[in-house]
Amino acid sequence: MSSRLFSSVLDVTTPGRYPRAQKWVWRRVYNMLSRFWSDGDWRFMNYGYLPSDAPFSLQAEDEPERTFIGLYHQALDGLPVEGARVLEVGSGRGGGCRYIARYYAPASVTGLDYSPETVRRAERLNSDTPLLTFETGDAEAMPFADGTFDIVINIESSHCYGDVPAFAREVSRVLKPGGWFTFADMRPKSQVKVLDEQLAAPGLEPSARRNISPNVVAALDAAESRKQQRIRRAFLLKRFMSEFSGSKGSVLYKGLSSGQIVYVARRYRKTG
Template identity: 35%
Template sequence: MSLISRVIATPAWKVFAQYYYPFLTRHGADDVAFLNLGYEESPPMAVPLSASDETDRYCIQLYHRVATQTDLTGKKVLEVSCGHGGGASYLVRSMRPASYTGLDLNPAGIAICRKTHQLPGLEFVCGDAENLPFDDGSFDAVVNVEASHCYPSLPRFFAEAARVLRPGGHLLYTDVRRFDHYAEWESALTDAPMRMAGKEIISENVVRGLMKSLPRSQHMFTRRTPPLLHGPVRAAVAASNAKICRGLQTGETSYRMYCLVKD
């Protein structure tokens, strides 16, 4: 969770993210399936989950909310920046696409995905969000969750997403930005070669998810640290989460969800 607080606070976050994710994978997060923030509604979503998924409920609910902007049943789906593959695994099992391809620039993460998430119709490939290694019109939907803040060129990603989508295909997209990047963000979305079919500011829902998932975050960061350090680490994680929540509540940052359609 501390990644996002750094992402929205430093001008060098793009370079930072390029090296941070492989480091995170290799040094303690190889068994963490989700790297995104959480999501919860009021009243609670109560998405039916298996016992093995319950620990990741609030991360899963963000994927669920983004993906259900359209029907993925029987569709060919690409997830750009799939992280450690938890979202891909959940969507394959719950949304029943015909096929699902997870792509990520982090080779260590892709290795984890291939080892951990072995399901029919699910594959993982290493690749660049701004130079997708697929033919034109290859997919019915592209999923992108909390990743585009790491891309050097957001317009380039939108162009590539549109290229690999079939006519009528959907880009199901969500991410966070600081207030001083709102105009640039909206401009890239307006100029994208797709029609905007849905937009929602979900900052309050992400705050709820973060608050609910704090114990998970604390466990994630303490499970491999000496017991003597558990207290300080738990306190640091709580402080980091609180800072993210304050930013979302005050409008310093905004978490938004979009659905774009290729006509």
């Protein structure tokens, strides 16, 4: 029953199919999750990434979050983050912004999220981190001036948007010339080409394209035990959370493992 329900939710929220309903549903899902998981046990809400090569360095206190931090590490690896003004669009509970602020020496990090409850939760969970601010706002109409940021990062968030081309145009607008846009998210295999077309906003020059699905599945496997410990405490939401979190046997886990769902990573450079 829960798999059928979750499949129905995914059908409603397929990017571009029902744009108004899509944004309405996702906003309420994330508001609900922020109220339900109110503690600091989970600062991240992504599926994770484990690199195929040598592991990256982390402080001991951050080791429990390694799989989730991995998506941010791969997104920023090699980019000129030191001294940069960084924006994360779809910042969730703020774990990614916190990691960037603590490890990369940026000038500032701003997290933007559509869910007011999630923004309030991020502010409370990360109040100890300098250089970090959070704002409520729409990825398709960002509340920032042109050319404000050096780097824009977007991790596992765009599937919630009603108008991905509008989001890409906004990224191009708020980036400085020479700035970087780094992106990671999943799509059904049949929609990957469409996604690349949607992200091809004027001023954004493609720099790198990767399929990181195997690394994401490896991260899901590594985090399974920890997720199950938390899901067992969910009571009435237990089955839904198993699907939502990509646990083994879920619709999303099966899709990523079989290749029917593809997790992609992209980089773009702002021209001019």
